[in-house]
Amino acid sequence: MAKKQQVPGVEEFDGPAGGWPALGAVARAVRDQMAVADELRALKRVNQPDGFDCPGCAWPDPKHTSSFEFCENGAKAVAWEATGKRAGPEFFAGHSVAELWSWSDHRLEDIGRLTHPMRYEHATDRYVAVDWDEAFAGIGAALRAVGDPDAVEFYASGRASNEAAFLWQLFAREFGTNNFPDCSNMCHEATSVGLPESIGFGKGTVSLEDFEHCDAIFSIGHNPGTNHPRMLSTLRAAARRGVPIVVINPMRERGLERFASPQHPLEMLTGGETRLATTYSQPRVGGDIAVLQGIMKALLAEDAAQCEAGGAGLLDREFISRHTEGFEALGAELATLDWPDIEARSGLGRADMEALAAIYARADRVIVCYGMGITQHRHGTQNVQQIANLLLLRGNIGRPGAGICPLRGHSNVQGDRTVGITEAPTEAWCAALEGEFGIRVPRRRGHNAVEAVQAISQRRSRAMLCLGGNLAVAMSDPDTVFPALRGLDLSVHIATKLNRSHLLVGQGQSFLLPCLGRTERDVQEGGEQFVTVEDSMSMVHASRGSLAPASDQLRSEPAIVAGIAGATLPDSRVDWRHLVADYARIRAAIEAVHPDFRDYEERISTPGGFHLENPAARRQWHTPTGRARFLCAGAGPAAPAPDVLQLATVRSHDQYNTTIYGFDDRYRGVRGRRDVVFAHPDDLAALGLAHGDRVDIEAVDGGAGTRRRLRGYTVIAGQIARGSLAAYYPEANALLSLDSHDRQSGTPAYKSIPVRLRAAAAE
Helix, strand or coil: CCCCCCECCECCCCCCEEHHHHHHHHHHHHHHHCCCHHHHHHHHHECCCCCECCCCCCCCCCCCCCCCCCCHHHHHHHHHHCCCCEECHHHHHCCCHHHHHCCCHHHHHHCCEECCCEEEECCCCEEEECCHHHHHHHHHHHHHHHCCHHHEEEEECCCCCHHHHHHHHHHHHHHCCCCCCEHHHHCCHHHHHHHHHHHCCCCCCCCHHHHHCCCEEEEECCCHHHHCCCHHHHHHHHHHCCCCEEEECCECCHHHCEEECCCCHHHHHHCCCEECCCEEECCCCCCHHHHHHHHHHHHHHHHHHHHHCCCCCCCCHHHHHHHEECHHHHHHHHHHCCHHHHHHHHCCCHHHHHHHHHHHHHCCCEEEEECHHHHCCCCHHHHHHHHHHHHHHCCCCCCCCCEEEECCCCCCHHHHHHCCCCCCCCHHHHHHHHHHHCCCCCCCCCCCHHHHHHHHHCCCCCEEEEECCCHHHHCCCHHHHHHHHHCCCEEEEEECECCHHHHCCCCCEEEEEEECCCCECEEECCEEECEEEECCCCEEEEECCCECCCCCCCECHHHHHHHHHHHHCCCCCCCHHHHHHCHHHHHHHHHHHCHHHCCHHHHHCCCCCEECCCHHHHCCCCCCCCCEECCCCCCCCCCCCCCCEEEEEECCCCEECCEECCCCEHHHCECCCCCEEEECHHHHHHCCCCCCCEEEEEECCCCCCCCCEEEEEEEEECCECCCEEEEECCHHHHHCCCCCECCCCCCECCCCEEEEEEECCCC
């Protein structure tokens, strides 16, 4: 290949994930954000039994935590929250909302911590300070004025604690709605919808200890080096004991290839590293169903061949017979699929998929990990179910060292769902709430995130309350979302920092309510409190902040929720003040409603917490027939037209979801910029383009009269599959229509946007 032209801000990165660059990034984050010794000491309490849960990701803590139980991005998240910078009334007095809208997302959050409750003032186009009682009274009056409870949306971020989330859903349901758009709708809803149909349980089935006993790990559609870096230590340990790590991902990611552990001094001092992936396959973006079908087809063919030769075969027939249904239908479907079609749809060759099947067959106990590269597609639910099929063929669910492992992002996104944040509550949940609190709970299905925005856009919903998050920026289709949210009669944001969603003030009332962060002490009438969270492997543990609050005006999320609820529902059957005075009372209520939280207060006092019930891990299938189900997917999505590329949005190494810490993407060799798109060199050559050219990216499915495009991006020839592109989230959300989502789960298709790439038009 011809030598690449030099591109400003783009260079090769040849080191491993982790190592000295990671420690250097931690040092810079601490230097830039954390001003005093107390704030620095907070890092020693991250993920410790007597400390606070890292807000960076949902990867579980080991049973025996060390004094250094955080990663680079976790340290950035803590430094970002525990910053010495402040955004008080004086700041807002000096900057109009119109001016702030012109700032970058990074600059908005870098202002620092919010210090006072604020109300938007139309006459001056500024947020102005307001006392808490006035804010609560104004919000309550506005909510009552809406009239129809189903015209109000209650958004929840996965960083909210179990206690805050439980009160949030209790308030909304007493108010009269099940409208709960939440961040799970945008990431792992395909898991929550797909797995119950397959195995009767909407969560992963493995524990951290299972990784110590597995014989192979398949990692599909995720990037641990950036999105859940503490997983790298687990993968390192597995690799060092000889466990094959099979990676299936369209893009080469350094965090799946090589790792130098900052927690191992010898490796750091000697420049050592651990090779992670033993096999790295790169299907085209959107080819996951075909890849999984190809692996299963190869597995069934080899099984048949061995049985015909008098052998026992490769499948776990006893498990299939005793625990499953639908195997014959799956086998019949796979038999109808021909290899040329599978190759075209997957982007892999038959020999590649047969080799993957052979690795899977040789391992007695297999764990399959997957991330949003699997879920964020129009067919995300089916992707998840095909992974379950693969595991069921050899009995790899419900025994030690094997199982399915969804890699969730937000540190309590799974816990929020467990304690009731869902638009479709079960009858048992509704009845239990009614029995515990004497309220009337609506049974109507509410709105998920896409449906909420659609309702707001059509003016069927008139108010939105947000428990954290940055919904407007996180959602697809900003051309629809931004104007819709500006038309609300009421917007309420509970937050630690300013973000772009808070600036969509429109003509109605807007309130900005500052809350305590994970790192800060929470003192209520009953004394100092702690909250609880659930990690991605169903472990519930306590989180206790230790820093002094950023302002004496801050209130906890539970206290703010209770304040709004009390002001909105003057005749409430719930004693909100009593619940918030001592969070043990909230946990007692959770225990009364959810049977898996029995002895909640006693078990949460155990260092490391306790594990929630996981029936599928015990081979108890809560499906209508009591069996795990093989589910067919049909032929899956077809390969796109020759001139159409599939674009996946990705996070840079300097960001966490919509939070942009900086403008570097170290492992991909990008510094100081985000206006880039990664492409395969052969695709560029076919289009008459070259590395470093400026291009326009135009969506193919923009809709009638709509041209969704990103202009003037710089194309980078990278290690990505043919027919595939990658660009940074959330900027590339502009290419994705609101209607482009998985019909089963509602998850937006951030990871498979059909586009065309062209040389940039003249300005």
